[in-house]
Amino acid sequence: MSILSLTPLSFLCNLFLITILLTSKSKADNNDQNFHYFCDQNNDRGNYITGDTYHNNLRIAFMHLTHTSKLDYGFSNTIYGQSNDKVNLIGICRGDLNPEDCRKCLIGSKFNLTQACPNKKEAIGWYEDEKCMLRYSDRSILGLNEIGPAYFAWNLNNATLADQFNVVVKQLLNDLKSKAIKGDSNRKYVVGTLPGPSSGEIIYGLVQCTPDLSGPQCDDCLISSIAEVSRCCSNRIGARIVRPSCNLRFETSYQFYQPSAALASNLP
Missing domain, CATH: 3.30.430.20 (Gnk2 domain, C-X8-C-X2-C motif)
Structure with a gap:
């Protein structure tokens, strides 16, 4: 390692x-x-x-x-x-x-x-x-949007069709973000999937803000984290950005969260 x-x-x-x-x-x-x-x-x-x-x-x-x-x-x-x-x-x-x-x-x-x-x-x-x-x-x-201290981690394996894969990951995270910021003071959490560019590939995603944040605060925190993915974790088949006020994660090798009809959102 x-x-x-x-x-x-x-x-x-x-x-x-x-x-x-x-x-x-x-x-x-x-x-x-x-x-x-x-x-x-x-x-x-x-x-x-x-x-x-x-x-x-x-x-x-x-x-x-x-x-x-x-x-x-x-x-x-x-x-x-x-x-x-x-x-x-x-x-x-x-x-x-x-x-x-x-x-x-x-x-x-x-x-x-x-x-x-x-x-x-x-x-x-x-x-x-x-x-x-x-x-x-x-x-x-x-009620504070705090992006640090933070830690970033990623899978060591690269996607086969890296450019197309990065586009799908960004789309997935942005779509999840747009749903999470609409959450209420109890929960701002969304999970979902999109098909990857390789045959049979599924990308699982999760975003979450602490629910004491306003919608715009949650949006700002997740925008910063999504931007960090392209800097730290481009081409990787899995990564996570973890901050005090929000976190995100995506994986292709397995579903890392428990599905729930009330919470999960499989994106079109």
Whole structure:
């Protein structure tokens, strides 16, 4: 496996992926290959002390997220505490996860993130191939379009008919984007397929924004990510662009999401 890094690595990536990290600082001591994370090692937000007010507020916010929230739509936002000790916590699951699996994913992410980023007031992590994202901070993070920190990953194999393949991928992602931005405050998630240029080839796509974003904010985030595909991942048969406010992914080798009549959208 070869890795191109702009900063120290914050995770171990899967063997078939090359990953670029776009963040100021990171940490690499987590052995879970399905957990990608970033810590606030610049101390822009500072640290908390074990047992202090912020730490206790964080524990209560985690408890609300993982045990009290219904997670019917896979998204929860919790704000707990006062002034400088206020905790802002966001948890979101991929749109095809049921509430039980969503809760399990967030619990696993909570454990990993606090272990990977001890005493940091701000951290973000994605668990189980982006099935869920957990982030917290002492600043307000709800309703913000934030495209970093981010990570990009792609399949090492190239498409056979690369030029035609790239056109179809862009069309698929743009069509999914146009549907996702019309989502409501509960969910902005769309999946779908288009036939690839090679015989029997199917391209599976997924786009998702955190539902606290407005439609234009979601649009801006996904436009930036779709543009990144042509820069980082042109010709590749699979890739993902993962950001705090949105993510996208496409694959040709397999369907990586669970189909649902209410959510899936096979494009004409």
